[in-house]
Amino acid sequence: MTGIQSLEARAALGSIFAAASYILGSGRWIHRSPQKSFDRAVNLAFIASRLGLYILVYFILHLGVRGDIPGFYVEPARAALQGALPYIGYSTSYAPLHAPLDACLLLLWNSPLVIILFSIIAECFVLPVWLRVSRLFLSEETVRIAAVLYLASALSVQFVTIDGQDNAVLEVLLGFSLLLLARYRALLSGAVLAAGAVVIKFLPLLFAPAFFIVAARRFRWQALVDGEPVITAAVNWLMGEDNLEPAWNFGGRGERFEVEITGDPTVSLTFKGLQPETIAEGLKRNPGVVATANHCVNAIPDVCAAEPGIKTYLDLPLFAGRPAATLAGR
Numbered sequence: 001m002t003g004i005q006s007l008e009a010r011a012a013l014g015s016i017f018a019a020a021s022y023i024l025g026s027g028r029w030i031h032r033s034p035q036k037s038f039d040r041a042v043n044l045a046f047i048a049s050r051l052g053l054y055i056l057v058y059f060i061l062h063l064g065v066r067g068d069i070p071g072f073y074v075e076p077a078r079a080a081l082q083g084a085l086p087y088i089g090y091s092t093s094y095a096p097l098h099a100p101l102d103a104c105l106l107l108l109w110n111s112p113l114v115i116i117l118f119s120i121i122a123e124c125f126v127l128p129v130w131l132r133v134s135r136l137f138l139s140e141e142t143v144r145i146a147a148v149l150y151l152a153s154a155l156s157v158q159f160v161t162i163d164g165q166d167n168a169v170l171e172v173l174l175g176f177s178l179l180l181l182a183r184y185r186a187l188l189s190g191a192v193l194a195a196g197a198v199v200i201k202f203l204p205l206l207f208a209p210a211f212f213i214v215a216a217r218r219f220r221w222q223a224l225v226d227g228e229p230v231i232t233a234a235v236n237w238l239m240g241e242d243n244l245e246p247a248w249n250f251g252g253r254g255e256r257f258e259v260e261i262t263g264d265p266t267v268s269l270t271f272k273g274l275q276p277e278t279i280a281e282g283l284k285r286n287p288g289v290v291a292t293a294n295h296c297v298n299a300i301p302d303v304c305a306a307e308p309g310i311k312t313y314l315d316l317p318l319f320a321g322r323p324a325a326t327l328a329g330r
Contacts (some may be wrong), residue, residue, distance in 0.1 A: 020152040030144045042147050043127050049151070050120050050161045057162060058113055065112040067163035074112050077102035097199045116164030123160050123168035126150070129175035136182055170196045170203055295319060 030038065057063050072092070076099035079090035086096045105114045127147055134143045150156060159165045173196040180189035197205050223231040238248055250256070255275040260268040274291055276282030299319045306316060 015154075018152075018154055030148055031141060035140070038144060038147075039128070039131055042151055043124075046127055046151050047124050050123065050157075053157065053161050054117065054120055058116075065116070065164070067165070069112045069115055069164045073102050073115050073164070074106070077106050077115075081106065094201045095196075095198050098201065101199055112164075115166075116161075119160050119164045119166045119168055122166065122172055123156065125172045126168055126175070129172055129179070133175045133178045133182075136178075166200055167203070169200050294321065298322060 033041070058065075072094070076086075076090045076092045076094075080086075080099040080103040082089075084090050086092055086099055090099065092099055102115055105118055108114060127150065130150075131143060131147060134146060138146075160168050173192050177189045177193040180186075180192060196203070217237045218234070219237070220232065220234040222229040222233075236248065238250075253270070254272075257271040257274065258268065259271070260266070274288045276286055276288075298321055299316070302316050302319065303311070
């Protein structure tokens with residue numbers, strides 16, 4: 001099959017599944033069946049459609065494997081079978097254990113088709129997991145429509161069933177991570193999310209901030225000497241001051257940084273101006289972000305002057321601000 005023929009076939013397949021998604025999504029039947037019956041039906045339909053299409057494409061039509069599988073999956077996997085290390089013995093843009101995982105699959109069946117089959121099997125767990133996750137946040141009607149649309153998704157068919165991309169593994173792991181988080185298993189939730197970044201690709205790291213989206217958080221770090229705190233750094237992060245129980249607010253002085261040194265004499269200092277007055281102003285230019293960038297910029301001369309190797313704050317001098325070039329000679 002030529003590149004043009006492949007493109008035409010994909011366009012036709014996408015049109016068919018797009019039409020199917022509209023027909024299935026607008027039908028009333030999806031809202032009438034009991035929950036268990038609906039879940040069973042949509043999952044069985046998903047498994048049958050994906051495996052059936054897999055058999056049709058690769059065992060009846062005998063089409064060749066295309067996309068990322070030959071170059072970005074199989075070749076690194078074969079290198080891993082020879083004992084090569086990721087990023088050293090072979091080039092890959094995926095996670096460090098991605099090629100070893102594919103290598104194990106090739107040991108079971110020495111064919112690129114095993115990698116596609118693995119992705120399909122992984123995707124068969126997407127709907128069972130995400131049906132449970134979505135029911136924690138969405139109405140039953142919305143959940144069922146979303147499930148049917150995913151069943152008839154042209155993107156799912158083309159990228160997973162035909163191309164064999166293993167993003168479905170990340171979908172499953174992310175779903176499990178959210179379920180664990182809902183059950184207050186934060187540590188295990190983070191471990192499951194991190195597994196995707198180690199085994200498949202670094203994409204799950206993009207979802208990590210979502211696990212920390214809450215109304216407000218208070219952080220505190222302490223440096224101890226003989227078990228006694230001598231330095232305390234604390235910060236309060238709020239997503240607004242409304243609807244917090246108990247109430248949190250910044251007081252009459254607004255957002256600020258406070259520094260207090262206890263001694264003889266004890267002194268305190270308040271910094272203002274590092275927080276934008278409004279969200280709109282902060283999107284244009286955030287003073288706090290500028291101040292953070294200044295620290296990085298001021299570090300450039302000392303970093304460039306350092307010997308090759310990994311350096312930490314203990315190896316480099318303190319980074320201080322420097323006068324503007326126009327003022328340096330005055």
